[in-house]
Amino acid sequence: MKGLVWLRRDLRLHDQTALSFATKECHEVELVFIFDKEILGKLKDKTDKRVSFIYECLKEIDEKVGIHVLYGDPNIEIPKLFKKIKADKLFFNRDYEPSALKRDATVMKSISKVASYKDSVFFEPHEVLKNDGKPYTVFTPFKKKWLERFNNLGKNVSDFKVKKSKIKRPTQKFNEKIFKKIGFTYNPAIFKGGESFAKSELKKFEKKIDRYDECRDFPSVDGTSNLSVYIRHGCLSIRELINFSLKDSNKGRDIWLSELIWREFYQMILAQFPKTIKNCFKEKYERIDWRGGSKEFRAWREGKTGFPIVDAAMRCLNETGTMPNRLRMVTASFLCKTLLVDYKKGEKYFAEKLLDFDLAANNGGWQWSSSTGCDSQPYFRIFNPYTQSEKFDGDGIFIKQWCPELRGFSSKKIHSPADADMIEQSEASCRIGVDYPYPVVDYKRKREEAMKMYKEGIST
Numbered sequence: 001m002k003g004l005v006w007l008r009r010d011l012r013l014h015d016q017t018a019l020s021f022a023t024k025e026c027h028e029v030e031l032v033f034i035f036d037k038e039i040l041g042k043l044k045d046k047t048d049k050r051v052s053f054i055y056e057c058l059k060e061i062d063e064k065v066g067i068h069v070l071y072g073d074p075n076i077e078i079p080k081l082f083k084k085i086k087a088d089k090l091f092f093n094r095d096y097e098p099s100a101l102k103r104d105a106t107v108m109k110s111i112s113k114v115a116s117y118k119d120s121v122f123f124e125p126h127e128v129l130k131n132d133g134k135p136y137t138v139f140t141p142f143k144k145k146w147l148e149r150f151n152n153l154g155k156n157v158s159d160f161k162v163k164k165s166k167i168k169r170p171t172q173k174f175n176e177k178i179f180k181k182i183g184f185t186y187n188p189a190i191f192k193g194g195e196s197f198a199k200s201e202l203k204k205f206e207k208k209i210d211r212y213d214e215c216r217d218f219p220s221v222d223g224t225s226n227l228s229v230y231i232r233h234g235c236l237s238i239r240e241l242i243n244f245s246l247k248d249s250n251k252g253r254d255i256w257l258s259e260l261i262w263r264e265f266y267q268m269i270l271a272q273f274p275k276t277i278k279n280c281f282k283e284k285y286e287r288i289d290w291r292g293g294s295k296e297f298r299a300w301r302e303g304k305t306g307f308p309i310v311d312a313a314m315r316c317l318n319e320t321g322t323m324p325n326r327l328r329m330v331t332a333s334f335l336c337k338t339l340l341v342d343y344k345k346g347e348k349y350f351a352e353k354l355l356d357f358d359l360a361a362n363n364g365g366w367q368w369s370s371s372t373g374c375d376s377q378p379y380f381r382i383f384n385p386y387t388q389s390e391k392f393d394g395d396g397i398f399i400k401q402w403c404p405e406l407r408g409f410s411s412k413k414i415h416s417p418a419d420a421d422m423i424e425q426s427e428a429s430c431r432i433g434v435d436y437p438y439p440v441v442d443y444k445r446k447r448e449e450a451m452k453m454y455k456e457g458i459s460t
């Protein structure tokens with residue numbers, strides 16, 4: 001039997017479920033990846049680094065075993081290739097995003113023999129449910145059930161081995177000419193794509209994981225795994241990451257495993273409640289009259305709000321496509337609850353910029369921060385950008401990295417440079433209003449306004 005394996009968010013050759021089953025069942029297997037015309041068409045920036053990241057992942061696979069890399073509509077290209085190479089069975093790993101489910105259902109109609117597998121999550125969205133069969137909407141009991149199920153399996157995490165010798169290299173070569181075809185330019189990201197780079201990033205994290213609980217919230221300390229972009233594209237398997245977290249037992253590892261469970265929680269929420277893509281999870285929050293204008297939204301996007309921690313985080317995002325989790329929460333909360341701008345605008349902006357953009361995690365993060373989501377923080381809990389800054393970037397190291405014009409300020413004044421008098425500004429060689437903006441809004445006043453805006457919205 002000949003198999004065709006369709007890669008999507010599983011760009012690796014190790015511990016890969018669909019590929020493992022295909023190489024076990026078939027005498028010969030070919031691999032394919034489709035640059036989806038519709039998805040690429042929606043990307044405004046034709047130098048989008050995520051496309052280059054995917055290219056690098058595919059390049060490594062191509063060098064090792066060979067892969068067909070096509071451009072077009074998967075509903076047309078997959079059946080066409082299936083026929084052309086005279087395959088008997090199509091294999092792929094399941095993707096739970098609503099648009100992917102729709103696409104896969106259509107492809108499956110045109111091919112008689114298809115097998116799909118669980119791979120990108122440890123438990124699928126229907127596998128961790130409440131006792132009454134309903135989905136969880138609160139994280140803590142979800143996590144409890146997740147761990148209960150996991151422990152009942154005897155913490156048995158399989159490794160789906162791949163027989164690479166069964167993979168046939170296509171005659172057509174894959175190279176950078178693909179960029180011309182898809183209308184993009186090669187523009188490498190700070191993380192290089194591919195499973196070998198993912199593995200070396202994981203190795204670096206080995207030295208940090210035991211202190212993850214203490215370090216993860218401090219943006220100037222490299223205390224997290226930096227694996228999200230690799231996890232997003234499946235350069236590492238979720239099973240190996242779970243195993244990795246269990247190699248020892250301590251708080252750092254427990255909390256890191258919790259983050260992987262948050263990821264599955266949001267995947268489950270998106271699959272069980274697909275309306276959250278467009279709407280607030282909590283329906284009545286849909287009535288909030290967001291009154292922040294385009295001036296505030298522009299200042300936020302450009303990192304020119306006059307709130308240093310927010311500006312540093314946004315400039316970091318704009319330049320690198322990454323932002324530490326603590327600052328994602330701070331900037332998201334700031335947009336909705338200080339600038340009073342609709343979270344959907346911020347969510348869309350993050351979706352355009354984040355290298356690790358993942359619909360479920362991004363939507364979950366934004367709905368949590370804006371208090372519109374399931375299990376989100378209450379609307380009256382508003383992150384104070386000044387105290388967050390003092391607490392998590394006390395010496396202003398992260399601020400100084402991304403807002404160099406503020407480097408001359410003391411650790412005390414760097415969090416709120418508009419409070420510096422003329423002498424301090426002159427000593428710091430930074431004039432507020434000239435070299436760095438005044439705060440775009442008055443924080444205290446906006447805090448009151450936000451409370452009113454939420455209260456009125458949800459009680460109408």
Ligand SMILES: Cc1cc2nc3c(=O)[nH]c(=O)nc-3n(C[C@H](O)[C@H](O)[C@H](O)COP(=O)(O)OP(=O)(O)OC[C@H]3O[C@@H](n4cnc5c(N)ncnc54)[C@H](O)[C@@H]3O)c2cc1C
Nearest residue numbers: 224225226227228259263325328356357358361362365366
């Ligand atoms: C507003 C907002 C938007 C976000 N958008 C995304 C996104 O588009 N893609 C994305 O992967 N994460 C997103 N997150 C979650 C989190 O910020 C990133 O996963 C994390 O910063 C990535 O860095 P890391 O790999 O070093 O993570 P680590 O702290 O090392 O965590 C390990 C892994 O766990 C997962 N993870 C961690 N935290 C979360 C979380 N809160 N929700 C879901 N998964 C999590 C990620 O896969 C991450 O790589 C968002 C959070 C917020 C508040």
